[in-house]
Amino acid sequence: MTELLGIYNYWIYIILMMIGFYGVIAKKNLVKQAIALGLFQTGIFLFYISMAVVDDGTAPIWTTVGDGAMKALGPYDNPLPHVLILTAIVVSVSVLAVALAIIINIQWAYGTVEYDEITELEREEGDADA
Amino acid sequence: MSEVLLVDSVLLFLVTVCAVAIIEVRSLYAVAMLSSVYSLLMALVWTNMHSMDVAFTEAAVGGGISTILLIGTLVHTRRDERPAKRRLHIPALVVTLLTGAALIYGTFDMPRFGDPNATIHHYRVPEMMSQTVAAASGREGKQQPPEGYDPPPRMTPTAAQWAGAVHAIDQAEDALEKAQQNAPGEAHHGGEGEHHEGAHKHPVDDFNGHVPNSVTSLLAAYRGFDTMFETTVIFTAGMALIMLLRRRREEGEDDFSQKGAALSGQVILRVMTKMFIPFILVFGFYVITHGEIGPGGGFQGGVILATAFILYALLYGRNALYRIIRPRTLEILAACGVLLYAGVGVACMLLGGNFLDYAALNTASPGDGEAMGMTLVEYGVGITVCTVMIIIFNQLAEEPSKAKAS
Numbered sequence: 001m002t003e004l005l006g007i008y009n010y011w012i013y014i015i016l017m018m019i020g021f022y023g024v025i026a027k028k029n030l031v032k033q034a035i036a037l038g039l040f041q042t043g044i045f046l047f048y049i050s051m052a053v054v055d056d057g058t059a060p061i062w063t064t065v066g067d068g069a070m071k072a073l074g075p076y077d078n079p080l081p082h083v084l085i086l087t088a089i090v091v092s093v094s095v096l097a098v099a100l101a102i103i104i105n106i107q108w109a110y111g112t113v114e115y116d117e118i119t120e121l122e123r124e125e126g127d128a129d130a
Numbered sequence: 131m132s133e134v135l136l137v138d139s140v141l142l143f144l145v146t147v148c149a150v151a152i153i154e155v156r157s158l159y160a161v162a163m164l165s166s167v168y169s170l171l172m173a174l175v176w177t178n179m180h181s182m183d184v185a186f187t188e189a190a191v192g193g194g195i196s197t198i199l200l201i202g203t204l205v206h207t208r209r210d211e212r213p214a215k216r217r218l219h220i221p222a223l224v225v226t227l228l229t230g231a232a233l234i235y236g237t238f239d240m241p242r243f244g245d246p247n248a249t250i251h252h253y254r255v256p257e258m259m260s261q262t263v264a265a266a267s268g269r270e271g272k273q274q275p276p277e278g279y280d281p282p283p284r285m286t287p288t289a290a291q292w293a294g295a296v297h298a299i300d301q302a303e304d305a306l307e308k309a310q311q312n313a314p315g316e317a318h319h320g321g322e323g324e325h326h327e328g329a330h331k332h333p334v335d336d337f338n339g340h341v342p343n344s345v346t347s348l349l350a351a352y353r354g355f356d357t358m359f360e361t362t363v364i365f366t367a368g369m370a371l372i373m374l375l376r377r378r379r380e381e382g383e384d385d386f387s388q389k390g391a392a393l394s395g396q397v398i399l400r401v402m403t404k405m406f407i408p409f410i411l412v413f414g415f416y417v418i419t420h421g422e423i424g425p426g427g428g429f430q431g432g433v434i435l436a437t438a439f440i441l442y443a444l445l446y447g448r449n450a451l452y453r454i455i456r457p458r459t460l461e462i463l464a465a466c467g468v469l470l471y472a473g474v475g476v477a478c479m480l481l482g483g484n485f486l487d488y489a490a491l492n493t494a495s496p497g498d499g500e501a502m503g504m505t506l507v508e509y510g511v512g513i514t515v516c517t518v519m520i521i522i523f524n525q526l527a528e529e530p531s532k533a534k535a536s
Contacts, residue, residue, distance in 0.1 A: 005135055011234060015149075018227075020149070023153045026218075029212065031158055031200070035152060035161060036153060049175075049179050053243060055132065056132075061342055077180045081181075083183075083353055090187060090360065101374040101375055104207070104375065104526070105374055105375070107207045
């Protein structure tokens with residue numbers, strides 16, 4: 001039981017990632033695909049943060065003693081994955097914003113954001129040209 | 131089983147349910163709200179794993195800004211997903227199940243959750259924090275680990291060892307205080323307390339300045355270059371949005387006055403928002419400025435500042451926002467944030483250090499120099515993040531009617 005709980009977090013990260021992956025492949029709506037891509041990303045974030053955890057650890061914020069010197073209060077989680085994910089979250093919102101802007105442009109051009117409808121419109125245009 | 135794991139399993143179950151709902155629900159407005167719920171749950175998961183800065187960012191970005199962006203997009207596009215012919219996409223299911231199975235097979239080789247002996251923890255944090263640009267150039271300063279500091283092979287000792295070490299340090303500090311009282315001016319800090327038999331205690335030394343939040347310390351010093359370019363990525367995203375959606379703005383440049391806000395009739399909302407905005411702004415500045423001391427920093431604070439402006443625009447209309455801050459000013463400020471970050475680096479070079487070697491800012495007290503440099507850099511990040519978020523919101527929230535006309 002303890003063995004399984006020890007890798008429970010890693011399983012959830014895989015499940016989240018695969019839900020996002022399924023959404024990206026299976027869903028035809030482009031907005032939905034952008035959200036599914038976000039789910040995929042949070043799965044990876046969960047993987048990183050899970051690795052940083054240490055038994056009985058606290059937040060990696062130290063305390064100052066005496067004349068400004070610092071020390072840790074006890075075992076603490078590894079801050080490096082936190083740093084990586086902190087910036088990754090902000091970059092992910094930038095990615096989402098650019099994706100949504102492109103989706104809006106597609107909406108103007110085709111009047112729809114459903115992937116298969118767009119392909120159909122493209123095919124019709126191709127037929128009209130020919 | 132620890133409390134962390136207990137809360138963790140419950141929260142992660144909820145997160146998974148939420149993720150399935152996001153994929154399966156067809157109303158896209160519902161999906162936008164669900165993704166906000168998902169982000170807030172994720173923020174709780176991060177808090178549970180003691181990752182305060184990430185939780186802060188997730189709550190502000192995922193719970194706040196992303197939802198607004200999604201709803202801003204749904205105004206332009208269809209609100210419902212078209213129903214699929216078949217409920218389940220069989221090829222996708224097969225691919226994901228196979229990939230998932232392969233990855234789960236891989237997890238059996240992963241170290242246990244919270245294992246202090248995992249490979250990732252072998253590299254001790256004080257060593258990373260001492261590896262700033264100045265240390266690489268071999269310059270003397272507080273970046274150097276103290277004399278006689280012997281890196282132990284493992285990061286985390288057992289709880290019993292910690293108790294011993296903390297006790298030893300308390301004793302050493304008491305002794306030090308007595309020594310200082312006896313001979314004022316001569317006693318200096320650090321070195322005495324850290325060596326206790328069997329215990330690996332981080333040395334009592336401020337070799338990365340007065341920056342107690344090691345996340346910020348790593349963000350701005352150890353990974354200073356990365357953070358600078360992450361800020362550039364955000365700046366680039368803002369510019370990309372302006373270029374992608376610029377078409378309408380040129381046509382309607384002088385049309386701001388015609389755009390009324392849908393919510394302007396809501397008296398209670400308007401009055402309450404007006405009362406809230408100053409507090410949001412103060413909180414945003416607090417989060418940026420206290421980034422080195424507690425959880426927070428430029429990314430989180432910038433997003434919080436942006437929400438104040440976005441809230442104002444939602445209630446009073448974007449023309450009201452443009453009266454306060456013109457689009458051109460926003461674009462210039464976004465560039466200024468990146469410039470401030472890079473400028474701090476150049477200032478360090480002019481003062482005789484390396485690029486982003488903050489200790490050069492205050493040679494008399496390198497620790498203060500580090501803290502000052504990091505605060506300046508955080509402000510650079512904060513300005514860029516704040517203005518780019520407002521730019522993104524403004525671009526996405528353009529009137530849809532005008533789009534069809536173009």
